[in-house]
Amino acid sequence: MRVVIGEDEALLRRGLELVLGDGGFEVVATAADAVELERAVAEHRPRLVITDIRMPPSFTDEGLVAAARIRAGFPGTAVMVLSQHVQRRYAVELLSDRAGGVGYLLKQRIADVRTFVGDLREVATGGTAIDPDIVAVMLARARLADSAVGALTARQQEVLALMAEGRSNASIAARLFLTEKAVVQHTSRIYDALALPVDSDAHRRVLAVLQYLNAD
């Protein structure tokens, strides 16, 4: 699977290359700033782009701007955005045009290589990966604002959080030490409680849940 990396810190760029190489990805190009990144994407048409939000020259959010442009210009290219600090607004912005093929994680998630590589594959195949930190913020917000979320059991809230992170039923089952059947039961009860349309498609499910959690 062809990947382009946008990261201005040389050490981290090299580390990512190693992790990706070991994970079976083919890193076709690396870029140290957003302009270079977009040029590399246009040239190589990779399946996946991994980019830092904060990059030269202004060190603000050019990585995020580049990600949005790549998603708009190259529908076949999935984007994983990494950042030191995650915030809800960026997640909402990334998901606003279309769900799927997008991820937004804290940089330090790279250290858990197995999960990170799994998330990359999920995103590259049209899935979604949202950082647990943001999902926790979203859930806490929803619990305060919306009694339906607050009324869910602790287990159901755990399942809801993993659904929001973009996990499949199998993945949720493995994490919570449940059977897939039990997970399906939980998800259907959550759908009922939140009055969400039942959708077996995991990709669309993430979007529905995130839209629900971020409704004002």
Added chain:
Amino acid sequence: MTQTGPAATALLRNTLQRVRAERSPLRRSLDRALLTILATGLGFTLLLLALLPLGGPETFALLLFPINLIVYLCAGLLAWFHRPSNRMGALILLAGGALFLSGAGNTEIPLFILLGTVAASLPLAVFIHLFLAFPSGTLTGRAAKMVVATAYATSILLQLPSYLLLANGAMPGLTIVHEPELAVLGEHMQSAVGGAALVATAAILLVRLRRATRSERRVLAPLYGYGVFAIVVILFSTRFFGAMLGWDGIAVAVLQLSVLAGVPIAFALAVLRGGVARTGELEELGAWLGAAGDEKPAIAVALARTLGDPSIEVWFWMPGHGAYVDVQGVEVTADVDAGRGLEVVELDGRRIGAISYDNALMVEPELARTAGRVVAIALDRERLTAELRSSRRDLQLSRERLVEAADAERRRIAQDLHDGLQVQLVLLALEAQQLGNGGGASLDERATALRMGIDAAATELRNLVHSVMPAALVQRGLSAAAEDLVDRMPIPTVLELDVADGDCPPVVESIAYFVVAEALANAVKYSQARSIAVRLHRQADDLHIEVLDDGIGGARPSAGAGLRGMAERIDVLGGSLAVASEPGRGTRIKVEVPCGS
């Protein structure tokens, strides 16, 4: 109209009474003094009238003495009354006095004849004094002072030979020796020195006339013209009309006295007309402005003296408060009540203060306006000095607190790193070392545990960095950062945003962010609130920040280091902080910071 007539009259009467009642004590005292002078002057006039040997052929000429006296009295008092700070009124009265003395020589009382003899030439000296002292009433310049001194000396001392050395003079009782030749010599000397003084006076006046502006000349030229005419008539009328045209002595005396009566009227008119009088008064202000800083009396005193109104008050305009304060810094209401006038002083089109004056004393408000313009810069300087003095101390304290705050922040970061991260890293290093030594659990599990430990340390570092400078603030700006703060609140919090990122300079956004962060942290810790609202909006050039909760209230701005730190930061930017936190009624923190971009 007929119906409103009585009402209008009553109103007028009331107003007049109020004006009278509100005159300053000093002004009323001046009025009484002038009345006393009037009464005394009239008394002397009556006395002169009674003592003059009327009934003879010179009756008409003699009657002119008391009439002249009344003219001088009225003209002098009028000038004094309307221009209390101008000495011309007093000088005109002095001239009247000199005239009285010279007139007294015409009576049959020995003492009065003596006085009249001694002061026979005094009026001329006083006239010179009047001309040279115009318009302010004080003599300016060495030449003028010397000429006036010479004139007085000539009129008194060089008059001595005419009665001391002549047995058949005006006062035979005073004669020491009869030396007619010496007496004639003295008379010539008096004529020569007096003439020289007159020529010098004419020269000084000519110079002044040339230096005067056009509007000043319009006042000066007729006055000086009349003065020359009067002196020429007095000096030469005896020789010309008497000797050459054959007028009798009485006719000449009538002419001289009539011309003399015009002198005070000319001066009083010139003083009251103001064109030159104003320069005379403003001259003083100019001298005050030029005085060295420390010797300078307060601006109000200088203005009071210049404008002749002891009740003058100077107010400074405080743009921040939209109100005037007096010199003590106490706020005053600018309502102009009856009897008090207010002249706003502006500098470069901005209001800097006002002069409050007694309407009754200020015959021409234009004068107050001109004076205001003259002192505007000084007034502004005095205002700034007062402001500066009070803010200097505040600034010093504020700077100390800022340094302390920065120091405290550094201590906190160092402490956090030392207590948290450093300990964690030591433990992680130990764990990594033991990884190679083997042991109970599988390598995989222990490596994962190590990874999770490092992850936790990284999280802690991230939180610390975020608390020092949040990523959202740097990357996007205030609204994104405030949103992130509110997102992470454990209490339902509403955010109302009416400000775009980058609307305000980064330093303003940064301080606004920390104000909100501090307020929210306090609300979580102490308020027991069930809901919080954060409002950020831009109004004109100010950024308004409002954080309110429905908690228990009772927050004291002075108590918490956090709130105090906030106040310092806001103060640095010239903003304001208001905390309303009555017990049981929630807390409302309102901040306004200039955002001017």
